[in-house]
Amino acid sequence: MHKPYVILVCPQLAENIGAVARSMSNFGLNNLRIVSPRDGWPPSDEAFRLAAKGSFVLDKAMVYDDLNVAIADLNFIVAATARSRYMVKKIMHPKKMVEYCSQKFNSDIKIGILFGRENNGLTNDELGLADVISIIPTNEKNSSLNLAQAVSIFAYEFFSQECIKIGKSYEICNKEEFNNLFDLLITSLEQNDYFKEKNIKNTMIQNIRNIFVKAELTAQEVRTLIGIIKNLDK
């Protein structure tokens, strides 16, 4: 899957364009296209300030005065909207849309995501140009997302789709190490007369074992706990 193009249709505030560039860069997106920005182009210094390390996205953004031209070389268009209007089109949650694209398209296919005006979104004609509509689910009492936040969520979904795994998997002690710890603990407790009621001793031991099993201890942690038990029990 090709990294998607972000297309802002008639954005009003330069600050928002800057914030969009920052989030695009956060999620590895470089291609920004802008149709008829209200306040002209290039944008204000404030836009560059808000773009921060993503200001290169502004430098290489392409500006158009016709949405049809802006999407002419793209293959698949997603319209990001806040609510579904009556229109016979597939409507997908952003996550499902990204899954759909990644299953269906190889890297030759260029995907564009349309974002509308801060106050009015996309017109019906603009929506008509899209292949699918994607809606970020929101609280119906306050469904108006900041433009850069809407872009972030789509960019995050595309980026997440490509990330297989974060963080390294961690080591767990083997059962011999675990049992050395556990036997020491139980022996110490027995010597200190912890198990006063003999009929529930086995249940108590099982419960104690579960506490330490749940912790998925590493070998180092087993050694730490052995040190702790010896320290306390002297």
Place this chain on the structure above:
Amino acid sequence: MHKPYVILVCPQLAENIGAVARSMSNFGLNNLRIVSPRDGWPPSDEAFRLAAKGSFVLDKAMVYDDLNVAIADLNFIVAATARSRYMVKKIMHPKKMVEYCSQKFNSDIKIGILFGRENNGLTNDELGLADVISIIPTNEKNSSLNLAQAVSIFAYEFFSQECIKIGKSYEICNKEEFNNLFDLLITSLEQNDYFKEKNIKNTMIQNIRNIFVKAELTAQEVRTLIGIIKNLDK
């Protein structure tokens, strides 16, 4: 699953707090807690302007000067960080973390998500208070997300998750109970001169804390462990 609490640790810019309130409201979250906001409280008019229809979230935000107090009544703490530091803790993609919480917890369990300072994130001590770490995957060349955007992505994931409970949810101790246990353990170890090398004492304490955090202890298990420590240390 209870709607998560958003906890901002030492946020610097009032505008960001306002933008956080807006996105929380977009995704139906109401509970904002703030620890030591740099510019004091209540925040500037600009914060309320940026909060827009979410300004009620600012009105009812709770402000603390101690993170431990801010999370005392919560049961499960997620630290949102940009990168994994070496720490033996579960690390999860936001989507997986939300799935994990929704499968595991019923609506009695209160989840808090910690977000650190705009410039420096969370300290290791603050991270140590978390049960799991959740990382929004980003472009490694520009991994610094705007605070409100990071909050949006977590809020969006919680909102998107359909809360279908699988299996029986289990109880987790609250942080006050946990700290009672942990404080008893550390005090006992100090009295027994366990921490011989003072320069690594804090690291040792963090490592010990992580062992017990990973176990996701119930209140009953906390009581069992307190009994064990008292039994061993007599």
